[in-house]
Amino acid sequence: MCGTCGCGTGNSFSINKPGELHHDQQESHSHSHEHNHDHTHSHDLHDHAHPQNDFVHLHHHDHSHEHSHSHTIDVEKNILQFNDMQASRNRGYFEAKNIFTINLVSSPGSGKTTFLERTLTDLKSKIDFFVIEGDQQTLNDANRIDAVQIPVIQINTGTGCHLESDMIYDAVKKLEVKDNSVLIIENVGNLVCPAMFDLGENQRVVIISVTEGDDKPLKYPDMFAGSQICIINKIDLLPYVNFNVEKAKEYAKKVNPNLLFFEVSATKGDGMDIWYEWLLKVKR
């Protein structure tokens, strides 16, 4: 979708590496709105000439024929087919190159980037990481990842509220992701829209923090239904907030009984070891 006007032509998102010249917004389409409205459908008066054998039968209708040529085309197509198709291509590419891909989703401010920074810093000696950052605007998150010396690329979606599989396809090519690595995609901070868009990832990881409501899994069930892992972040703040961890888990399990939980504090480091253990195991 166009980041400037909301119209749907062209590729309106921009992909940038930290340190690259950054245009405010890539204008990849022009805004000409020429509509052609001259539909001439004159089916009401017909002169039919019927040559039959050797005499010509010419008659003129003084009543109007309502010739309706309308017909129904059976389409039966999934509306998200283009995203799903590209996601499948991405998945095949990742599989062939043994790239383990995580789609990290959450509402804004749950600590996605801090969680990511800590994971990268602590595990970069053991795992080759690559990161795709998704935000509406700015290179801020990519710069934070760049600061811990991990190859990173930023997708700015403009007004878009989620990443789509074609953006990942473009970003992966530009990022030159190596074989046998772990690719982490930090989605746009939004607990609603990214739920519907498969990017081709192996695992979807949803983060909630204890400064949010513990009923979030019930309020935004789609995201929890589509994830395999749930990280409960900022547990060091539990003594100060009204968040019941067991209740949050119970709600999340109602939505998705197969969810796997990790309770962590990305800033203090609590619980991160268990998460690392899991990541190293699935990575192998």
Place this chain on the structure above:
Amino acid sequence: MHEMSIVMGIIKIAENEAAKANVTQFSAIDLEIGNLSGVEYEALDFAWNVAVEGTVLENATKNVHKIQAKAQCGDCDTIFDVQYIYDNCPKCGSYFKSILQGKELRVKSLDTY
């Protein structure tokens, strides 16, 4: 507002079909949308009016067929209607279920003039 992306997807499908059928406008479009598809009907209407202008769907009547979600219990096999994704089995109370229908997001058909 991912509904805008949804409408763009619908328009893309319609434009491909228009090219195949060699028409410039459709008179109607029939959509099948399940109540677990994640689409907000009002948001879809809003996005629709903005997005279809100047496309093959500009004058098309939009007919939305809502599909009631159904699931089968993973523990006792009961089939039941689902309003919310976290609904449990009315018979045994289990939350393990497979969704049978209700996640549809489909262009069913297009009508030409």
